[in-house]
Amino acid sequence: MNILVAHNFYKLAGGEDLCVASEIALLRAHGHQVESYCLSNDSVDGMRRLQLAGRTIWSLQAAAEIRRVIRAHRAEIVHFHNTFPLISPAAYYAAHAEAVPVVQTLHNFRLVCVNAVLLRDGRPCEDCLGKAIPWRGVVHSCYRGSRAASATVAGMLMAHRLLGTWRHAVDVYVAPSEFGRRKLIEGGLPAARIAVKPNFAYPAPGVGEGEGGYALYVGRLSEEKGVHTLLAAWEGLRNVVPLKIAGDGPLAGAVREAVARNPAIEWLHGVPHAEVYGLMGQAALLVLPSQCYEGALPRVVIEAFAKGTPVVAPRHGAMADIIDGGNGLCFAAGDARDLAAKVQRLCADASLLMRMRRAARRTFDRNFTADANHDALMEIYRRAAEVHARGDLKTGAEVVA
Structure with a gap:
């Protein structure tokens, strides 16, 4: 054709x-x-x-x-x-x-x-x-x-x-x-x-090991993507789980300041997209804190599911339709405390994370090949x-x- x-x-x-x-x-x-x-x-x-x-x-x-x-x-x-x-x-x-x-x-x-x-x-x-x-x-x-x-x-x-x-x-x-x-x-x-x-x-990546022990954010550094909520959540999570941020955008300055005062946050500025899959596969979970609805289920969620990585995302928009408690958890949009609580819950339960990894990949195989x-x-x-x-x-x- x-x-x-x-x-x-x-x-x-x-x-x-x-x-x-x-x-x-x-x-x-x-x-x-x-x-x-x-x-x-x-x-x-x-x-x-x-x-x-x-x-x-x-x-x-x-x-x-x-x-x-x-x-x-x-x-x-x-x-x-x-x-x-x-x-x-x-x-x-x-x-x-x-x-x-x-x-x-x-x-x-x-x-x-x-x-x-x-x-x-x-x-x-x-x-x-x-x-x-x-x-x-x-x-x-x-x-x-x-x-x-x-x-x-x-x-x-x-x-x-x-x-x-x-x-x-x-x-x-x-x-x-x-x-x-x-x-x-x-x-x-x-x-x-x-x-x-x-x-x-496409092409579909292989499942990752999830042994990196960190949470990962991948995306534009902007207000609608919930970057302020993400950074606020990690004020209370600095001793619980490290956070890696891959992306750039208008809120890069806010991320830079957060990195300077919070040793748990690492900004991977300019990381090539080819390396993102590797980061995703080793991450304990992906965090998507979007303030906006997201008209599409974001590509980054689908990529995370392909790698077998659970997702923590807001309970609204397209995310609420696919993140079901088995392949990840939803939090109240804009609520940094609730986001922190959900991340802490997952990182404290290795067996739950392992079950969610398998469920995340099954979600990909059913819906996103x-x-x-x-x-x-x-x-x-x-x-x-x-x-x-x-x-x-x-x-x-x-x-x-």
């Missing part, structure tokens, strides 16, 4: 970018011809504000390039991941103009929330969910702490709601979790067009082709090639 994958890379690579790379590798390993159309947010720095706002809402440049790549590659389907901000929803119409079905994986809540994570002031927020005009997201400067930037995102959401883009220009949406699907439906996306396909680990993921993708592509063949694209503007 000839597949075009389109993705707008972030400035700081994260789990979403890794998911895209893994999916491309998986498709190619199964004999599909995959072409990629990728842009990077590194180029945003040189743009004027109005120029960026225009491209965010409707990028004629990306639309023309998508049409050119479809023709050159003879793509049978276009699979979008992140289109924000440089590709824009105009690319959906470009694909339809070439008579090619459109699939859009939603790794976050970008189409129903100005800041894409349903979070404000460190707590889950659904004030704009399902609203035709997400004005609260602008008033509260939810995107990058800027009303101007938030207004641009809100304008994009409103314009494409009016055009009917979200209801008619995408043949199938992919939500990586049942929780994410429910929230997208509440946000106004058509339920009949949303399929659930979880993330996966590459072969099952490929089968699910093929079914999604078949479904998208059927929807596209019915000619449900009813609205939109002409795309200039």
